[in-house]
Amino acid sequence: MVSSEEDGGAAEEKETNNRRRNRGAVATAWLTFYNIAMTAGWLVLAITMMRFYLQKGTNRGLYRSIARTLKFFQTAALVEVGHCAIGIVRTSVIVTGVQVCSRIFMVWFVTNSIRQVQSEESVVLFLVVWTVTEISRYSYYTFNLLHHLPYFIKWARYNFFIILYPLGVVGELMTIYAALPVVRRTAMYSLRLPNKYNVSFDYYYFLIIAMLSYIPLFPQLYFHMLRQRRKVLHGEVIVEKDD
Numbered sequence: 001m002v003s004s005e006e007d008g009g010a011a012e013e014k015e016t017n018n019r020r021r022n023r024g025a026v027a028t029a030w031l032t033f034y035n036i037a038m039t040a041g042w043l044v045l046a047i048t049m050m051r052f053y054l055q056k057g058t059n060r061g062l063y064r065s066i067a068r069t070l071k072f073f074q075t076a077a078l079v080e081v082g083h084c085a086i087g088i089v090r091t092s093v094i095v096t097g098v099q100v101c102s103r104i105f106m107v108w109f110v111t112n113s114i115r116q117v118q119s120e121e122s123v124v125l126f127l128v129v130w131t132v133t134e135i136s137r138y139s140y141y142t143f144n145l146l147h148h149l150p151y152f153i154k155w156a157r158y159n160f161f162i163i164l165y166p167l168g169v170v171g172e173l174m175t176i177y178a179a180l181p182v183v184r185r186t187a188m189y190s191l192r193l194p195n196k197y198n199v200s201f202d203y204y205y206f207l208i209i210a211m212l213s214y215i216p217l218f219p220q221l222y223f224h225m226l227r228q229r230r231k232v233l234h235g236e237v238i239v240e241k242d243d
């Protein structure tokens, strides 16, 4: 439901201020520390990727050069699901969980595990998209917590995703697609019968199901962000169903 912009804007601002007051000093300090650390981590990734490309002029070996940092900072984002669960951040556990888990899956179980896809251009595509997204997202949260939010950071946070989200999805799907023949050939992460657990699992089909699951899940994340954009940039009050 969307009410008039003026009334909505004032009510939203009041609600946001109340929420911030109720969060508590320890939680605010933790979130500030967390967001600064994550902004720094993704900035390091951006600089490492740029330096690598400028020095080598190719994306061959680029993933290996950032693998440890990427795995650390992307895995650390699991903490965000905890933030929502304990209520220090007012975001849906499900929306955050899907976003974070799909990224962790891409890093650990596709790109990191399957060496043959690491030089694909699609890997560079999603890495660049994630990096730009995360630098603007975490710096937005940091400046917001410090009550000094430059407008261009707010603008970037709630506009870049319009293009970056679909581009990220294209990069991820193309990478999984490139992994399929390798997974089929090597039968990695698969369990064939007969075995002592009497269970079978085929990672090849799991990857196909993962790709298909973008069809229902991605629009939900995208429309969630479009609603956030209307709320933050245009002050609309949007009543969402709780999880």
Ligand SMILES: CCCCCCCCCCCCC/C=C/C(=O)SCCNC(=O)CCNC(=O)[C@H](O)C(C)(C)COP(=O)(O)OP(=O)(O)OC[C@H]1O[C@@H](n2cnc3c(N)ncnc32)[C@H](O)[C@@H]1OP(=O)(O)O
Pocket (backbone or CB within 6 Å): 016, 019, 031, 035, 080, 089, 090, 091, 092, 095, 096, 098, 099, 100, 101, 102, 105, 129, 130, 133, 137, 141, 144, 145, 160, 161, 164, 165, 166, 167, 168, 169, 172, 210, 213, 214, 217, 218, 221, 224, 225, 228
């Ligand atoms: C097991 C394998 C399964 C595989 C299946 C896969 C299927 C997956 C399908 C979908 C895949 C998508 C793939 C795309 C990947 C990409 O990322 S591409 C790059 C572009 N992406 C983006 O732009 C989105 C980035 N992600 C997000 O923004 C979030 O993760 C989100 C959960 C989607 C949305 O964030 P949300 O928190 O709901 O919105 P905000 O407006 O940012 O925040 C709401 C309020 O919460 C406060 N807040 C949130 N986090 C923090 C924080 N860390 N610190 C402080 N505050 C925080 C925020 O300030 C808001 O509060 P108020 O200001 O009080 O309103």
